[in-house]
Amino acid sequence: MRNRRTVLAIAVVTLVATGIVTAPPTRADNFTQADLDLWQREYQTVVTQGEKLFHGGLGNQNKVSCDQCHPNAANTHAETYPKFQQQLGKVAVLGEMINWCIRNPLQGKPLALDDPKMIALQAYILQERRGVPLAPGKH
Amino acid sequence: MLLLNLDNVSKSTPLVVFSHSPLQKIYKGWNFWTDDAEEVQALLKPFDKVNVLYGHVHQIQTNQIGNISFNAAMGTSWPWPYPATYKQQASYLPKLTVNMNRADPFFERDATGWQFINMHTGRIDVNYQLPRNQNRVVAWDDEAGLPDDTQFQDAADRIPPQTHY
Numbered sequence: 001m002r003n004r005r006t007v008l009a010i011a012v013v014t015l016v017a018t019g020i021v022t023a024p025p026t027r028a029d030n031f032t033q034a035d036l037d038l039w040q041r042e043y044q045t046v047v048t049q050g051e052k053l054f055h056g057g058l059g060n061q062n063k064v065s066c067d068q069c070h071p072n073a074a075n076t077h078a079e080t081y082p083k084f085q086q087q088l089g090k091v092a093v094l095g096e097m098i099n100w101c102i103r104n105p106l107q108g109k110p111l112a113l114d115d116p117k118m119i120a121l122q123a124y125i126l127q128e129r130r131g132v133p134l135a136p137g138k139h
Numbered sequence: 140m141l142l143l144n145l146d147n148v149s150k151s152t153p154l155v156v157f158s159h160s161p162l163q164k165i166y167k168g169w170n171f172w173t174d175d176a177e178e179v180q181a182l183l184k185p186f187d188k189v190n191v192l193y194g195h196v197h198q199i200q201t202n203q204i205g206n207i208s209f210n211a212a213m214g215t216s217w218p219w220p221y222p223a224t225y226k227q228q229a230s231y232l233p234k235l236t237v238n239m240n241r242a243d244p245f246f247e248r249d250a251t252g253w254q255f256i257n258m259h260t261g262r263i264d265v266n267y268q269l270p271r272n273q274n275r276v277v278a279w280d281d282e283a284g285l286p287d288d289t290q291f292q293d294a295a296d297r298i299p300p301q302t303h304y
Binding site: 068069070071072074075087100101104105128129130131132 | 218219225
């Protein structure tokens, strides 16, 4: 018995001494200011790419650009998606409506919904719509 | 040039000024703007009845600054949103304007149109012809002393902001 107790005590002392017991639990979302700055820079880079695509950077032959109808992404109503889009006959996400615009007025090729260009376009649009209350489904 | 042209015109003569630019300051970010608007308005100020018809904005807009009435023309190409739909900047479109319906992108003529202009009284009445949408009349209101939407000016009479979606 004595030996067991001694071993246990030594084990506890060892754990405390090595910091395993007293250290706060490690959090999965630990981050530093440097991380936040990096992530913000990454985000802004994508927003800037989206801004260029939105202003004639999609390479479509007819040269129509998103900003001709949506200056500063106005009237995009990004905050109302997903919503039932009567003309598409289903509940659509913003990317599907962007593709409608790319196919029709822009006469271009639609993008995959996870295409970096599609993500950049949405980043720019939502950045310009920041602060507008979310209203999914609204018409 | 404008000053010289007006020198020999009686102050009671109704003036109609056609201008692409709005001749007023609405929203600089989209160039709904005329840098020397005050200067132009000062030239027009001595006349009793002044009407400015302008383009550029592709939407129904109405304003009254002193003796000067402003009416905008529709686009024949594509719709343009109202500046207030951009939430990050302030704009100065006066509240007496009743905004048009939001454009249906699936109908290429929506939010474009023509207008017939009656200037018989020396004031401007604008009849907006809006495809597949209810036509609108913005006419001089003698009592109020400004042009306004004859049907939808009262908030209770306004049609919803969109009819196509």
